[in-house]
Amino acid sequence: xIIRNEERTIKERVAMREGPGTVLIKDVCxxxxxxxxxxxYAELILQQNCGVGYHMxxxxxxxxxxKKGQAIYNDDxxxxxxxxxxVTICEDGHSHAITNxxxxxxxxxxxxxxx
Numbered sequence: 001x002i003i004r005n006e007e008r009t010i011k012e013r014v015a016m017r018e019g020p021g022t023v024l025i026k027d028v029c030x031x032x033x034x035x036x037x038x039x040x041y042a043e044l045i046l047q048q049n050c051g052v053g054y055h056m057x058x059x060x061x062x063x064x065x066x067k068k069g070q071a072i073y074n075d076d077x078x079x080x081x082x083x084x085x086x087v088t089i090c091e092d093g094h095s096h097a098i099t100n101x102x103x104x105x106x107x108x109x110x111x112x113x114x115x
Contacts, residue, residue, distance in 0.1 A: 008027055011024070016052045020050055051099030052097055054074055057094060066087075074095075075090070
């Protein structure tokens with residue numbers, strides 16, 4: 001199977017997890033393609049002052065990899081600057097958030113794996 005870039009869907013999420021602004025979500029594949037082992041594999045496109053609000057993961061973990069730009073990442077209440085090539089893992093029972101405060105857009109690969 002090949003999913004062409006132009007066939008990938010893009011959704012807008014305003015105030016995603018009560019975060020600032022609008023996040024564009026460009027699916028890599030469907031939830032069904034993850035065979036019940038995950039619920040999301042997508043690019044998150046964050047413009048300046050946009051992000052995903054602080055939230056907890058239960059019975060799953062979320063992995064981010066920054067493809068482009070940088071952002072502020074909140075890992076269980078501690079904030080870090082993450083940049084291109086950095087990877088974060090929010091394990092089961094932990095919380096996180098991400099916000100782009102820079103003028104350049106930030107693109108993050110996001111994968112949610114079910115426990």
